[in-house]
Amino acid sequence: METHTLRDFCQQLPKTELHAHLNGSISDHTLTKLMRRRHLGGQNMTSFEKGRSRTLDECFQAFKIIHKLTEDEESVKMVTGDVIKEFSQDGVKYLELRSTPREEEHTGMTRRSYVEAVLNAIRSPEISALDITVRLLLSIDRKNGAMVAMETVKLAQEYLLTSDDCVVGVDLSGNPKVGHWRDFYPALQVARNTGLKLSLHLAEIPGQDEETQALLELRPHRIGHGTFLKASRNGTSELVEHVRKLKIPLELCLTSNVKCQTVKTYHEHHFKFWFDQSHPCTFCTDDKGVFSTTLSEEYGIAATTFGLSPKQLWDISYNSIDFAFAQHDVKDKLRFTWNEHKHLILRK
Ligand code: 5GP
Numbered sequence: 001m002e003t004h005t006l007r008d009f010c011q012q013l014p015k016t017e018l019h020a021h022l023n024g025s026i027s028d029h030t031l032t033k034l035m036r037r038r039h040l041g042g043q044n045m046t047s048f049e050k051g052r053s054r055t056l057d058e059c060f061q062a063f064k065i066i067h068k069l070t071e072d073e074e075s076v077k078m079v080t081g082d083v084i085k086e087f088s089q090d091g092v093k094y095l096e097l098r099s100t101p102r103e104e105e106h107t108g109m110t111r112r113s114y115v116e117a118v119l120n121a122i123r124s125p126e127i128s129a130l131d132i133t134v135r136l137l138l139s140i141d142r143k144n145g146a147m148v149a150m151e152t153v154k155l156a157q158e159y160l161l162t163s164d165d166c167v168v169g170v171d172l173s174g175n176p177k178v179g180h181w182r183d184f185y186p187a188l189q190v191a192r193n194t195g196l197k198l199s200l201h202l203a204e205i206p207g208q209d210e211e212t213q214a215l216l217e218l219r220p221h222r223i224g225h226g227t228f229l230k231a232s233r234n235g236t237s238e239l240v241e242h243v244r245k246l247k248i249p250l251e252l253c254l255t256s257n258v259k260c261q262t263v264k265t266y267h268e269h270h271f272k273f274w275f276d277q278s279h280p281c282t283f284c285t286d287d288k289g290v291f292s293t294t295l296s297e298e299y300g301i302a303a304t305t306f307g308l309s310p311k312q313l314w315d316i317s318y319n320s321i322d323f324a325f326a327q328h329d330v331k332d333k334l335r336f337t338w339n340e341h342k343h344l345i346l347r348k
Helices: 002-014 029-038 056-069 071-091 111-123 140-164 183-194 209-216 238-246 253-259 271-275 295-306 310-323 330-347
Strands: 015-021 092-099 133-141 168-175 197-202 222-225 251-252 281-283
Touching: 002 295, 002 310, 002 330, 015 071, 015 281, 015 295, 015 310, 029 056, 029 071, 071 092, 071 111, 092 111, 092 168, 092 330, 111 133, 111 140, 133 140, 133 183, 133 330, 140 168, 140 183, 140 222, 168 183, 183 197, 183 209, 197 209, 209 238, 251 271, 253 295, 271 281, 281 295, 281 310, 295 310, 310 330
Parallel strands: 015 092, 092 133, 133 168, 168 197, 197 222, 222 251, 251 281
Antiparallel strands: none
């Protein structure tokens, strides 16, 4: 397929985005608005232009800077609305946002009011009018320790029952070099046992076999990245076998991994390893703002890197509906929407 035709195809392809961190997804346009609100001039220093890489630690520095601009409910609501609109413009029909409920003493924002601000944006008339279904996962940031992890799960439990199916699960994220899995295990276990869906960042960096093994015991519903599953100490065997046997879907973020240098090149990305075994995989952006990407671009990169046909891209997108944390009736509606688009875009 020619480049411009592929680009159009990927843009028109209906897509599910299952791994998008709210604050990492903020576009340059919205960051400029936030800086203006705070009367800050200067250049945005948080997004990595095309082709530019940084280390994983530098990526986490970028999140710290962004968090300084979203310290009150009004800005959290504003960025949530903007991020959803941008995903919708990119042809995303189902979006699972994830975000860490954050407390900011000097503005009075609490973890609860943070979640409320995100939900208010999702439920606003402007967003409800868009052709996109949005669900929310509450993130446990590894750096915040055991107590905050449990508090986050309690909030998620409460909203699971009261948010009209909007809050559906919990994510474990944050700098993988920080914290010990034993700190989060009890909270994640409570989440798993009380009906919340679990998506866990696993094996994002090398040398975490013990943690990965332990967290896999929780039978997470999806895995974020899983970059070093196949490079575990025991060769390819145990962890890969476990994930394969349980068919745990992988959320794969090509550009994020290459830009953070956990994967050297697109060609070396572990997508190929799993895809060749027909393991459930979905493409995601991770942090579309920080990594200057879109979900359509991720599909395009996958197609050119791994020689995927339009039909294969279609199948990856369609099958991703199966791994969404939404209710069955929502998934049925999404499948209907996909099938409506199918003849229009695959026939071209
Ligand atoms: P927020 O949760 O504030 O909406 O989104 C930013 C946060 O998501 C970061 O502070 C970090 O905890 C998490 N995050 C974003 N991207 C990544 C990633 O690639 N790996 C991990 N482990 N965490 C991430």
